[in-house]
Amino acid sequence: MSSPESCVVARQLAELGHTNLYHLLEQACRDYGDKPAFSCGADSVSFIALREHADAFARYLRHEVGLQPGDRLAIQLPNLLQYVVTIFGALKAGLVIVNTNPQYTAPETRHQFSDAGARAVVVLDKLVPLVRGIQADTQIEHLIVTSVDDWRNPQEQSDAADVSRFMKALAVGRTLPEVEPERGLDDIAVLQYTGGTTGVSKGAMLTHRNLLCNVLQAVSIIQPGEVQYGNETRVSPLPLYHIFAFTANCLASVFTGFNSVLITNPRDLDSMIADMKRHRVTLLTGINSLFVSLMAHPEFDSLDFSHLKWVNSGGAPLNVAVAERWFGRTGAVVREGFGMTETSPVVVASTANTPYKEGFIGQAVVDTEMKIVDDNGNELPSGEAGELWIRGPQVMLGYWQRPEATAEVLTTDGWLKTGDIGVIDEDGFLKLVDRKKDMILVSGFNVYPNDVEDAVMRHPGIRECVAVGVPDERKGEAIKLYVSLHDRNLTEAEIIAHCREQLTGYKVPSFVEIREDLPKSTVGKLLRRVLRDEARAQAGA
Structure with missing residues (x-):
């Protein structure tokens, strides 16, 4: 067992005096002031400006939207300056952040919003129809809508009573009374949902x-x-x-x-x-x-x-x-x-x-x-x-x-x-x-896909690869390899020959399938589960 140094970060945290995440930004303003904190395209925001925007947004969330400390706020945005303002505004307002993938389907979005009990969502304008389609099945009462180019070309008009424009919320928030985070170290800051690869997605x-x-x-x-x-x-x-x-x-x-x-x-x-x-x-x-x-x-x-x-x-x-x-x-x-x-x-x-x-x-x-x-x-x-x-x-x-x-x-x-x-x-x-669930059992031997993939990737002509187990009458399971290529002339036989040079016999793939691209998650992680399920379905498992 690896043993840690004892309570180092607890002492550091006590010395800093931070009791919630918003204090990170307050400290940064003291230390770094007008230096750039975040940039996006040609736009940027300093630490002090970020605090000003976040404070205004916190006031809007509490006084206009009516959210209270401990309420959940969903965020369904790509990387934008509006995202970081929302994060620190929500923390200043004492809310619980529910990070949500903007590429989720309607069922995935419905599950996460409903499970978290989110009362409001900050959402990209093009996703409003998706949210409207599932809103009745959730606790969402208010939508705060932004556009990718809002920072440079702010939009302030909304078309429904339960919709606000993000930039208008900042403007209104600056006129409202100050708020305090009212959250401590042991309060929940974020509900971070797992990918759901082992069943229904759960909020950590x-x-x-x-x-x-x-x-x-x-x-x-x-x-x-x-x-x-x-x-x-x-x-x-x-x-x-x-x-x-x-x-x-x-x-x-x-x-x-x-x-x-x-x-x-x-x-x-x-x-x-x-x-x-x-x-x-x-x-x-x-x-x-x-x-x-x-x-x-x-x-x-x-x-x-x-x-x-x-x-x-x-x-x-x-x-x-x-x-x-x-x-x-x-x-x-x-x-x-x-x-x-x-x-x-x-x-x-x-x-x-x-x-x-x-x-x-x-x-x-x-x-x-x-x-x-x-x-x-x-x-x-x-x-x-x-x-x-x-x-x-x-x-x-x-x-x-x-x-x-x-x-x-x-x-x-x-x-x-x-x-x-x-x-x-x-x-x-x-x-x-x-x-654990990805391990392949070949003739009684444990084969870990990462070992196979590392060996395969030593070939300069291979761009990406995924190894999965498929049912095999003789071996119990056999290894199937999916690859995308740098060298389009590379053949399946040549890939198998490369594997034989790199791997012991039972680890060599029995099947190779060359594809233009391999499936990935929205963060670029290769989706082995998708290919494994597909391969097993094809094998009749």
Whole structure:
């Protein structure tokens, strides 16, 4: 078991005196003032201006919309300046934030709004028809509507009594009485919904303490001299409704005084490249599939990476071959991290001051314990694979209104059962082998898809890949590999031959299917579950 340093972040939190997340912005205004806090396209907002906008929005939410501390406010927006104003306005008003994917379907949106009991939503104008279609099945009483270009071309007219325009709300809010957060460390700050890959989507209850501690844990990996608080520019393509970006690119960036360059649509690589040329980029947060896509862009090598100090990867496993290609093209090492919605999210991080171990992510952040257990919950020795359990101040309270689901993953002494198969070595470095449910049993041997995928990605002609298990009469399960290619001339037989060079016999895929693209989530995570279900349906399972 890896042991944490004792109560470091608790002491830091006490020294800061912060009792809720809004205090991060108040501190940033004192420390960084008029420096840029967030940029989006050609627009930006300073820390002081962000506080002014957030305060006005908080007043509007409390006095005009009638929301009270503890009420839930849904946010259904892409990365925009309006998003960060909404976040800190909601925190100032003492509300609980419900981050919502703007690409959700009507049933997904209905479930999340209804389950959270959200009374109002801040929503993109083009999504209003979707919200109207499901509103009767929810507790939504008020819509605050914004447009992508509101910051530059503000719209103030609304067409219904229960609809306000975002920019009008800011203007009205400035005339209303001041409000106070009225929330403490152990109150819920965010209901962050899981992806629902193991059943119905559940809201992880993350408190102000959880998230403040995780901000301190995340920045603890930065060593003196590596970056300058208040003088760095971070490109932030991951959506803020995702917990990794919410904590790292929003909350932690405010704490450190970084200017976060928000990418509204990371799939529009031309615009993202233009944004990267507009700024002196020193930090970048991404995901494996984004690094692949950027490196395939014809203008990638024209970007100036000479000031790039730190590249973070989170939200999905980082492929070793992709990281090596990135380093070869940019000279910057990609530092991987691991976390979960249920852990606010950061658990493990790689730093410039820890030795590199191929295949291992890194060590637990401060005040975090990890252990590997067998199916009976018994701790296993270092080097043995089993389920990863985590304990620390960033672990959620539980799942919103789901005590049985909470009891399934949280032990009475505070351990979170992750469902991930991992290995911890003698130095406390974590390697994630796979999800329990993704393991493939081939002729009695456990095969973890990540092992297969890492080997496959060593071939320079392969762009992305996913390995899944399919029923096999002889082996029990066989391995099917889905790939997309850089080299369109690469054949299935050549891919199998490459696998035979890289993998022991039972790990070699029996089937290969080449596709133009592989399915991904809205944050760019390869959807193994979708391909696994499809492959098993085709096999008649």
